[in-house]
Amino acid sequence: MILYRLRCSKGHEFESWFKDSKTYERQEKKSLIGCAVCGDSKIARAIMAPRIGKKGGDAEIPAAVPAPAPSPEQQQMAALARRMPKEMREALLKVRAEVEKNCEPVGERFAEEARKIHYGESDKRGIYGETSDEEARALAEEGIEFGRLPWLPRAN
Numbered sequence: 001m002i003l004y005r006l007r008c009s010k011g012h013e014f015e016s017w018f019k020d021s022k023t024y025e026r027q028e029k030k031s032l033i034g035c036a037v038c039g040d041s042k043i044a045r046a047i048m049a050p051r052i053g054k055k056g057g058d059a060e061i062p063a064a065v066p067a068p069a070p071s072p073e074q075q076q077m078a079a080l081a082r083r084m085p086k087e088m089r090e091a092l093l094k095v096r097a098e099v100e101k102n103c104e105p106v107g108e109r110f111a112e113e114a115r116k117i118h119y120g121e122s123d124k125r126g127i128y129g130e131t132s133d134e135e136a137r138a139l140a141e142e143g144i145e146f147g148r149l150p151w152l153p154r155a156n
Contacts, residue, residue: 001017001018001019001020002017002018002019002020002021002024003015003016003017003018004016004017004018004024004045004046005045005046005047006033006035006043006044006045006046007043007044007045007046008035008037008038008040008041008042008043009040009042009043010035010037010038010040012035012036012037012038012040013046014035014036014037016033024045028043028044034078036078037078038078038089038093038152039078039089039152078152089152092149092150092152093152095149096149096151096152099126099128099149100128102126103125103126103127103128104125104126104127104128105127105128105129106127106128106129107129107130108129108130108131109129110127110128110129110130110131110135111131111135111136111138111139113127113129114127114139114144114146115139115142115144118142118143118144136148
């Protein structure tokens with residue numbers, strides 16, 4: 001097994017394991033590797049620090065810090081981003097950037113905050129966050145206006 005640090009054409013870096021270098025080259029040539037951040041399939045190996053052995057022959061291997069596993073929704077959106085036309089992906093990423101620039105993130109409290117704004121318990125402002133399908137239906141039934149957007153992985 002070999003670990004490569006990879007970089008997409010947009011500059012995002014991530015790591016991935018391969019059986020050997022030929023396996024990486026074969027998958028890279030067929031565009032089977034997608035960026036873990038934006039889904040871009042134009043991938044190249046990034047510069048990595050070599051692992052230098054200690055005197056006596058044993059290589060010192062630093063303890064790996066596992067990256068947090070993406071949620072099923074994040075995995076689904078990354079897969080969707082890899083298959084959609086470039087122009088659509090870029091447009092959705094621009095929408096996401098505008099929402100993040102102009103609205104307040106409320107996370108999983110989205111439904112609660114939307115209700116407070118709707119009923120005048122909180123100042124009117126743009127918010128974004130997460131809610132379940134069930135909560136979204138309840139908000140719609142209460143006449144609370146909101147929109148749902150595909151939240152593609154963005155550039156860091």
